[in-house]
Amino acid sequence: MTTSTLDMFMGLKSINPNFVDAWGNPAQVTEENIRSIIDKMGFDSSDDAQLMSHYNEHEKRHWLSPLSPVIVCQKNSEYVIEVRLPIDLAAQEITCKFILEDKSESVHQICATNFPLVATKIISDIEYQCYSVTLAVDLPFGYHSLSLFEANIDEAMATMSFIVTPKSCYTPKAIEQGEKLWGTSVQLYCLKSEANWGIGDFSDLKLLLAKTKENGGEFIGLNPIHALSPSQPSNVSPYSPSSRKWLNILYTDITAVDEFTRNSALKTKVSSDDFKQKLTALRNTDWVNYEEVTALKLSALRDLFATLNDQSAESAVRLNAFTQYVDEKGESLIQQASYDALQFYFLEKDANSWGWPVWPEAFQAFQNEAAQTWIKENEAEVLFWCYTQWVAELQLEEADKVAKSLGMTLGIYRDLAVGVGVSSSEIWANHSLYCEHISVGAPPDILGPLGQSWGLPPIAPDQLQETAYQPFIDLLKSNMSHCGALRIDHVMALLRLWWVPEGASADKGAYIYYQVEDMLNLLALESVRNECLVIGEDLGTVPDGIDVLLKEAGVYSYKVFFFEQAEDGGYISPEHYAGQAMATLSTHDMPTIKGFWHCEDLHLGRQLGLYPDQAIYETLLNDRLICKQKILDSLHGHGSLPADYPRDALYVGMDQTLNFALQTHLATGSSALLSLQLEDFLQMDQPVNVPGTSDEYRNWQRKLSQTLEQLFNNDGIKVLCENLTNARHR
Incomplete structure (x- = not known):
């Protein structure tokens, strides 16, 4: 039997039509869906001659090249x-x-x-x-x-x-010797403090690190702090960034920048009653006001950049350091800075010029002559945007130094998003890497019966190999800097990604495979070099065998309590969790503990129209009650609740006793790492994100209910931290 042209082309492009779905059943992608993906890759799937010609040309190049572009191997x-x-x-x-x-x-x-x-x-x-x-x-x-x-x-x-x-990723000696750590996770923008400008910043992070260590914690887990688009402050999802290599400049504490101390006019402005009133109003909101925060910070950053270039003797040393930074970071920094500059330039001309896809064609790629000419003619503006990255990175570096000076085993752990948005600077500067008419996502599963499409164009596996994996290497280097651990969102992306053709529903996708051994080996190399522990978010549809590969590579698994259920529906004892893992109660895509218990996520889902009918809503409510009863039974069975605490979930509301008992219960487990959300310390009920929504809910904007100063003066939270520390030491 001869292999068909389509099969040969699928093999070349690493497209596999067969997989096992989330329910454990064999599944197969239809030929129609496969052809749709191939069309969006830029080929005519109906033209066998074209497909075969491309295949033959690829094979010819392979044979005419004495060596492959890259080999990745363990020592x-x-x-x-x-x-x-x-x-x-x-x-x-x-x-x-x-x-x-x-x-x-x-x-x-x-x-x-x-x-x-x-x-x-x-x-x-x-x-x-x-x-x-x-x-x-x-x-x-x-x-x-x-x-x-x-x-x-x-x-x-x-x-x-x-x-x-190396053969595996880095693990700190303390963890190798059996120490079990706890820390907290937070969306950095959520932090309230008495000093920030209405959004959490790197100075808040320093304070949070110090207070956490003081109370027994060993790390702070951050949401992705990737660069967004300052020109469009309403686009706030940290998981749909403009660049994963650069930082969100809104996390800069303006008053902690060196130039601030030498800018008398700005200091006077910030200390004025009018400005103080603005800051007070921004701090006191329950939701981040991104538009006003962005406007204030960008204005101040421009003043600071002017101070850097004021030709004074005091500025000379700093200007020299900045120039060295620009030289060291090279073209990647110029690409990011140029894109930010051009976004504002085109928005001033047309309010609908939201990104490169709607710019004049001559400007739709960094390499284009028109774009390069503009960049040279507007060097000062481009350098301003380089400056915004510099001061942000300096402050992140300072926070990392604080964690190390405190003796925190991990300190900061960062989060790497799975991709970048369609209108990102990354795609603008690297069109050849991306399949721009395809989105990554997930096939239908228990949590998403319709599947998911995240609007993030993928990098093609063959392009990664042709570039000797340099884009992936650069990504790891930038995200493993200034931290002690890195969480990789959707770690299955190292093996495969679910590609959804543009305009199709998420269930019309297929899996495209990557060179997982190469990717894991590269991950190990950068992990060891940066002394950065790696956590892989391994939820969703997980194929057989990948758990073994990840474990052997030294990647820590991600265990979410609410998902760790036995076949009878009961909850697995935390004592039986994998040691090489991070355990957590909830995530940024889930309700808080209180929200889960009171079904606030289900009520909100019905309110937002996420369920097709009342029957499904009622079924979900009934299922939740069963889950709650199993949780109560498990906690009582382990002695994690007082013996006289009520045992019927139908009549038990979420109070501090149950909330803190859940967190301490998980702390007694065998996983090396335990991460708990600050919103659960504060017993909050509103989620930070509702998957499946965009404008229906104010995702990625909800702040914590208390300032950092208030939080760590809370006697109940102090006792919780002490109990967590004792449980981890046991």
Whole structure:
């Protein structure tokens, strides 16, 4: 039986029509859906000749390249590589030159025919042979290169990126020795304080770190702090950023920037009664007022940038440091800064110019001549946006130093979103990487019966390999800086992503697979180099075997209490959770503990029209009551509640005793890490995000109900922290 053109093309593009759904049943994507995805990838799926031509061209390039673009392998005493050569070169001596990351060299002579022949191919009447070549060489961890040279010819016939990695990710010694840690998680913008400008900032983070350590905690988990779009402050989702490599500049504490102390006019303005009243109003709201906060901070940042460039002796040292920063960060920073600058430029001309997809075509890519000309002619404006990133990163770095000075085992743990938005700076600067007419998401599952499409265009697997994984490496480097741990949202993306064609419903997608071993090895390398523990959010449809791969790679699992149920519906004892895991009660996509118990998420879902009829709503209410009863039974069974505490969930409301008992119950478990939400410390009931909504609910805006100062002066919370610490030590 011959393989069809469609099957061959699917294999080339790593499209797999078969998977096991969330209910454990075999599932298959229809050919119609597969063809729809191929169309959105830029090919005509109805034209077999075009598909075969692309396949053949790819195969030809493969055979004409003596080496692949990249190899990623764990450190060993010898390495096996494929070498493809025309038959007349196969028997000749060839020089293999390794250039190590430190610029040292290791040179070896080989003859390909001394190694196993694994394949052949005729191209233009010439036979090409592929040999499996083994090279014994001592290579350190790092990013090296391997080049092949013919005898007496100085120019390399081929060069590949040769990346050597550890076997697993980094784990701090304290955790290796059995210590069990707890910390809190928070959406940074949610923080209230007596000093911020209506949105949580990096100075608040410093205070939160200090207070958490003082009360026994060892880390603070942050929402993604990726760059959003300052020109459009209403686009606030941290999981749909403009760039995952750069920061949300609104987290900068203006008064903590060095230039603030030297700008008398700005200091006078900020200390005026009128400005103080504005700040008081912004601080006292229950929801972040992104428009006003953005306007105030951008105005102040422009004043600070002017101070940096005032040519005074005091500014000279800082200006030199800033110039070095711009040079070190290179083109990636210029891309981000240029995009922010251009967004404001075009919005001033047309209020509907929300992003590059609606700009004049000449400006729709960073590399375009018109864009490059504008960037050169507006250097000062671009440098201003570079400055906003610089001062933000300096403050994040300072917060990390505070955590380390306090002796916190992890300190800050950051969160890496699964992708970027359609109108992002990342896509504007790297069009060739992305499949722009496709969105990643999830197939139908228990939590999302219709599936999910997140509006985030994916990077194609073959493009990642062609670039020697550099975009992924850069992403890890930037997100593992200034922290002790990194949580990877939807860690299944290292193995596969559910691609949904533009304009189609989420159930019309298919899984596209990535080189998971390479991705995990790269993750391990950057984790060890940055001494950064890795947590993988492994919820949803999880294929068999990936849990083993992740565990062997040293990635910590993510255990959500409400999902850890046995076959009979009861809740698994936290003592039986995996040790290599982070346990948590809830997440940013779920209701708070109080909201869950009082079914506030279900009431809100009905109010927002998320359920097709009353019957489904009532079924969900009944299911929730059963869950609550199982939780009560479990807590009483473990002695986690007072013996005289009520046992019938129908009549038990969420109070402080039950709330804190749940958190302490989870703290007694075997998972190395425990993360609890500050909103649950405060017994809040409103969620920060309602999945499946956009304008229906004010997602990503809800603040905490108390300031940081009030929170840590709360006697009940102090006792909770003490109980958590004792439970973890036991």
